[in-house]
Amino acid sequence: MSQFKALLTKELKEAFRDKRAMMMAMMMAVMAPVMIFAMSKVMIKEAVETPAIYLKISGAVYAPKLIKALNDENILLFTDVPTDKKTIWDERNLTLTIPPSFNQQMLDGKTIDLYFSADYSEKANLSPVRRIRHTITNYARAIGYKRLLVRGIDVRLLQVIKVIEQDTSLPNSNAMIISMMLGLYLLMAAFMSGLPVAIDASAGERERNVLEMLLCQPVSTVKIVSAKLCCASLIASIGVLLTLSLTTFSVSFIDLTKIGASFSLDAFTILALILLLLPICFFASALQLFVAFQSKNFKEAQSMVSMIIMLPAMVPVVMMFVDDKPKWLDWLPISGQSLIMEDLFKGLPVSWSLMAFTGLVTISMTVLLVLLMAKKLRSETVVLALS
């Protein structure tokens, strides 16, 4: 036990004195809240605000009331565009053509053809096009209703069926994008934070010729590997905890009620998340150590381990495309945790037994990796690779 303590103390000392590694480890924790904050801000802005749209209208004089209705929705004439935005709106080229016969046709009660042209495939045009169409339709409908009313007809006759929609998603699920992102970030943090330490403790030590010295000492390789694993996963856990707490803090500054969403991390959710992610931290570090010990030098270790980081990012994304999820996905590391995390963020009840089971599978895979590494370190190939 005292041997293990000495091994672990030394690993921790080295890790915390490695400024570059610590910076990398904490980068994720700082980046995630900032990203989530910025993206939510943009999302809310797009959903809530109605920025001015500048529309090229020919024949505006023929339909002054329509123009006014458009103006009320902040859809303005291109002739009024401020000079700094002129090129943008000129390029977008949204045009509406009003025929000279507008007024006459209106009086005759005939259908008036307005021509609206825009590039529908341009993403920036989506929102303006939607708003312009909406405004014109509303304007036309209001006139239509009035026509029916003056003829003594109940406008409700037009409404044959009314669908009453009931959204069964819980209030929390509106903030789905934020929680999806947070889930992804937490998984990434578990994988990213311990990474520099794991590589340094394995491939780095081998390259600095200190691994051979250690292997010659009267200490079992299981202890050596576990000490390195504990150190790397401790750093990973710190990274995850920091990400979680900083995100909770930064999200509290965003007014999500504007888009009718609510997002809160209560004590229960945080506890469940930590319980979910701790085994992942150990698993991730074990995987990184395993790959780093296999590789021939520091550089190879770095590029190989970087590929592992893709793992947590890929799994949830792939699972989004799988509609009928097979049962075993609930049990595997990473996929199991990300499924439970999804439920957790949706506000659905969490199956504790499933959570314990995934955790157990993850931990046993970690133990397996440790034993494998310990066996590898006793083998001759590793020793020969030293020189």
Next chain:
Amino acid sequence: MIEVNNLHKSFGGAKKGFFGKKANPVIALDGLSFTANDGEITGILGPNGAGKTTCLRTLYGLLKADEGSATIDGIDAVKHPLQARARLGIFPDKFGLYERLTAYEQIDYFASIHGLQGHAKHQAIEAVINDLEMTELAHRKTLGFSQGQRMKVTLAQALVHQPKNFVLDEPTRGLDVMSTRVLRNYLARFKEKGHCILFSSHVMQEVAALCDRVIIISNGKLAAQGTPQELCELAGETNLEEAFVKIIGSDEGVAA
């Protein structure tokens, strides 16, 4: 006491080649036997690739011999590597330092691995630091240490638990005269306390000056052994270097 008995080791023989043909194995050790006694400094001489490092690595328990055995104080290094290593101080072929630790912390680390604790550990560390005249270095981080300073730290961490047996693989490589002297004095003192010291080198004067007995290895076999004087007489030469070249040069070696 370190005993090596009929050690055989070859590399690459087990793996099959690309077309299923067996690749030619490299024979590193071919029936090597020798004994290093307590209270003596035993030198291992041999050209590059003679099998010195392979032999020492088998002693550390890092490699498993195909045949034969290596024992440290009667403990088989392959079957019980942990117990054998506990009786061994090792100064390896390539040594590195933990550059983010201070010299003291490093010695402390190795002392703890060898099971030293508390006051006894502290005393042992202080003693070895004083012995090697490295008090000034003790609390500095080892990043940027000179070759001589690195040697001292490595020596200190190998000897902090006062091992009965001490193995050094080319310890004087890259050292200046002063550092070599520190090392030499320290080894001589160690010998007087009755420890067993085994050390490999390429520097003839050093071996001649320091070693009680010399073992010459060539092609994985024992080529000759004896005191430096005996070896010179055996080869009919006046200095060890000439004797060494002559002994290696002959195909079958000179019977000791």
